[in-house]
Amino acid sequence: MLDVTGVVLAGGQGSRMGGVDKGLALFRGRPMVAHVIERLAPQVGALLVNANRNPGAYATFGHPVIADQVPGFAGPLAGFERALAHAQTPLVATVPCDSPFLPVDLVLRLRSGLESANAQVALAKAGDQVHPVFCLMRREVHASLAAFLAAGDRKIDRWTATLAHVEVAFDDQVGAFRNINTADELGQLEAPG
Numbered sequence: 807m808l809d810v811t812g813v814v815l816a817g818g819q820g821s822r823m824g825g826v827d828k829g830l831a832l833f834r835g836r837p838m839v840a841h842v843i844e845r846l847a848p849q850v851g852a853l854l855v856n857a858n859r860n861p862g863a864y865a866t867f868g869h870p871v872i873a874d875q876v877p878g879f880a881g882p883l884a885g886f887e888r889a890l891a892h893a894q895t896p897l898v899a900t901v902p903c904d905s906p907f908l909p910v911d912l913v914l915r916l917r918s919g920l921e922s923a924n925a926q927v928a929l930a931k932a933g934d935q936v937h938p939v940f941c942l943m944r945r946e947v948h949a950s951l952a953a954f955l956a957a958g959d960r961k962i963d964r965w966t967a968t969l970a971h972v973e974v975a976f977d978d979q980v981g982a983f984r985n986i987n988t989a990d991e992l993g994q995l996e997a998p999g
Contacts, residue, residue, distance in 0.1 A: 809896055810913055812850035813889035814842050815882055815939060816857040816864060816903035827859050828986070829903035838986065841906035843867055849913040850899060854892060856885035881960045882939050883951065890948035899942045905985045908940065909976060916942035919974035927966050931973040932980040938962040940983065
């Protein structure tokens, strides 16, 4: 979808993985972010990587790298804010760098839900679990998010609650949202299957 900018969120500290930059951690022989980009890039017209460390390493994947403006590893919303500020398209889709199995129809289905509900933000939901970092938002929400962050808030669900939002069911792909937070999880998922 040419009018959607995809953003891979790789701006965290990787604290649960011993401070490792998770996007660059090897998974099945390649950096985890490479798997994510491979699945997201065909779904969007442009792609950005939000990273606060190792920008040169992320730049080797061929997409612009943007860092948070909010200091101190403020979390996914800081990445959302930079994505909305940089995007040249009316829609922005975000995914985390540690979810190498993300749905190949993620953006299509989030967009369908967004438009059907005439919402500002669409969030993925699998079973009874909402996955708010798998998100499609209208660029018009940028001012709202900037003000939310400026007030010191950091919780995605508190921000999306202030907007017209919709949860889009992915009950057929619950495993697609599996993220890799620890070295143990990385080892368990290393084998294909």
